[in-house]
Amino acid sequence: MNNAVSLSHSAQYLKKAVPMMVKYRMPVTPINYAIWYCYFQGNKPSLNIELDQVISEHQTCTQSKAKEIFDKHLSDEDLALFQEMSDKFHNTVENIQQDISITLGHSKSFSTSLIDSQNEINSLIDTNSFNDILGCVERLTDESIAMQDSAREFQTKLSVAYNEIKDLKEALNLSKEAADTDPLTGFYNRGKFDSDINDFCREYSEQTTESSLAALIMFDIDHFKRFNDDFGHQKGDEVIKLVAKKVKENLTDKAKVYRYGGEEFCITAYFDTINDLVAFAECIRQEIAKLAIRKKQDVNNKRAISASFGLAMLRPFTKSSVLVERADRALYIAKTHGRNRVEIAPDI
Numbered sequence: 001m002n003n004a005v006s007l008s009h010s011a012q013y014l015k016k017a018v019p020m021m022v023k024y025r026m027p028v029t030p031i032n033y034a035i036w037y038c039y040f041q042g043n044k045p046s047l048n049i050e051l052d053q054v055i056s057e058h059q060t061c062t063q064s065k066a067k068e069i070f071d072k073h074l075s076d077e078d079l080a081l082f083q084e085m086s087d088k089f090h091n092t093v094e095n096i097q098q099d100i101s102i103t104l105g106h107s108k109s110f111s112t113s114l115i116d117s118q119n120e121i122n123s124l125i126d127t128n129s130f131n132d133i134l135g136c137v138e139r140l141t142d143e144s145i146a147m148q149d150s151a152r153e154f155q156t157k158l159s160v161a162y163n164e165i166k167d168l169k170e171a172l173n174l175s176k177e178a179a180d181t182d183p184l185t186g187f188y189n190r191g192k193f194d195s196d197i198n199d200f201c202r203e204y205s206e207q208t209t210e211s212s213l214a215a216l217i218m219f220d221i222d223h224f225k226r227f228n229d230d231f232g233h234q235k236g237d238e239v240i241k242l243v244a245k246k247v248k249e250n251l252t253d254k255a256k257v258y259r260y261g262g263e264e265f266c267i268t269a270y271f272d273t274i275n276d277l278v279a280f281a282e283c284i285r286q287e288i289a290k291l292a293i294r295k296k297q298d299v300n301n302k303r304a305i306s307a308s309f310g311l312a313m314l315r316p317f318t319k320s321s322v323l324v325e326r327a328d329r330a331l332y333i334a335k336t337h338g339r340n341r342v343e344i345a346p347d348i
């Protein structure tokens with residue numbers, strides 16, 4: 001299959017996939033997108049049979065079922081290929097649009113020059129013998145204008161297609177963002193941490209950042225299990241959300257927060273000095289320590305919230321696993337030294 005044909009088919013599959021996701025109330029995630037894309041591509045009949053079955057039974061396909069179908073019939077390579085095809089299509093449409101703009105410009109100047117010629121001839125003729133020539137030139141001008149109109153119409157159509165693809169790409173980016181985000185806190189999730197932490201270490205080693213100090217801050221809500229046990233799981237969730245809100249209010253723009261586990265968080269951030277790093281962690285710790293939660297209507301049953309912090313400064317060429325281990329060790333020390341405190345990893 002040549003590139004143009006595959007590209008035009010790919011556009012058809014892309015356009016068909018989205019209405020299906022809307023119709024069957026499936027979010028526009030890369031995985032949902034990929035399975036519908038393959039459905040219309042028709043290369044994997046067993047995928048079509050399974051998806052048809054699921055849809056006819058449930059009138060939707062849950063995220064876990066979609067993942068199951070994806071894992072069974074497709075691979076991460078398929079997902080990457082699909083993403084590549086969507087990117088390629090987007091770029092191609094962009095290039096064609098540029099070409100058309102240039103063509104339209106050329107056509108416009110062609111038309112202008114013909115009109116100029118007509119005016120010139122007009123000024124020259126003073127006898128009827130030139131009327132035929134003039135008629136011919138007029139026709140040429142009309143044709144040129146018609147050509148310009150049709151090019152403009154083509155460009156409009158192309159703009160519509162271009163915007164559609166742009167929207168699709170935006171939807172894909174949004175779904176990627178959602179895939180990286182923890183829904184309870186709005187922070188990045190563990191998967192994102194695992195993929196970001198290596199870059200964080202590498203960028204610092206390669207000195208591509210201006211800041212002199214990079215650090216990993218790991219913190220964990222103290223005795224969190226007791227909130228769940230004594231107040232219920234929902235109140236436990238509320239504690240996590242309250243803590244997340246406080247952290248957000250005290251963040252710097254050079255810091256990124258991740259929900260590392262249940263009630264454990266990581267912050268990667270850049271600072272000018274160690275004092276700045278410690279002050280930053282202390283500030284968040286103190287703000288969290290001002291929080292409390294109580295059972296509904298039970299004013300006497302109030303429970304203070306606190307968190308313990310472990311800090312590890314990044315040394316150039318440190319492996320991410322070593323950095324995480326050091327922050328974790330500092331956090332462990334903070335816990336064993338009484339909680340609600342900040343500890344720095346000892347080997348810095």
Ligand SMILES: Nc1nc2c(ncn2[C@@H]2O[C@H](COP(=O)(O)OP(=O)(O)OP(=O)(O)O)[C@@H](O)[C@H]2O)c(=O)[nH]1
Nearest residue numbers: 220221222223224225226228233234236237262263
């Ligand atoms: N409500 C709620 N609980 C969670 C969530 N994720 C994990 N948990 C619970 O969090 C608790 C974590 O408890 P531990 O890690 O033992 O912490 P802890 O011993 O209470 O406290 P420290 O020793 O101070 O760390 C477990 O009971 C988990 O079930 C969540 O999203 N919401």
